[in-house]
Amino acid sequence: EVQLVESGGGLVQPGGSLRISCAASGFTFSNYWMNWVRQTPGKGLEWVANIKEDGSEKYYVDSVKGRFVISRDNAKNSLYLQMDSLRAEDTAVYYCARGTQHAHWGQGALVTVSS
């Protein structure tokens, strides 16, 4: 069974940093692009970033370029999102999702940016 489990969410002050993780199991992690998608409270879905199977290509939505970094460790079956210079508008539930077709999603990690 495919499982994606996010962790590392929490409360952070504006301008601060946070790293969230996604632990994958039930499939060959190194065979898939992986994505981060966020959902602001009561709002819709926004794709944030993705990373190629071997980590050689990474793409970001314009609003996070230069502030967020996506990475992966295929030996640990894990996906990461390093978020720096956080803003109030980054407050959201962050989901990891498998593949460019987003076939499977985790349960999400809540990131709250507030003073």
Added chain:
Amino acid sequence: DVVMTQSPLSLPVTLGQPASISCRSSQSLVHSDGNTYLNWFQQRPGQSPRRLIYKVSNRDSGVPDRFSGSGSGTDFTLKISRVEAEDVGVYYCMQSTHWPPLTFGGGTKVEIK
């Protein structure tokens, strides 16, 4: 960027009756490989999104056959043949033909009358 526009925003439906959600893209979603990468997701209250349909009309494993997807080019539709109580939630379309960025529609809330 490809803009995905869903309608209606809200869809009150009587149990057992059909429902239809429209999704339109700002440009054709036909990929150079011949596929059309248009997916539909369901998000029940308090849950993560779940993919229902991929590449316009292919149902994911475990998805009831009352859900169907259709369309081509820039116009797509998700239909529920007979709405059940468990279908309440928000439905999103997403294109993954022209990226980055991958883009979602704004969502359609299905509720029971």
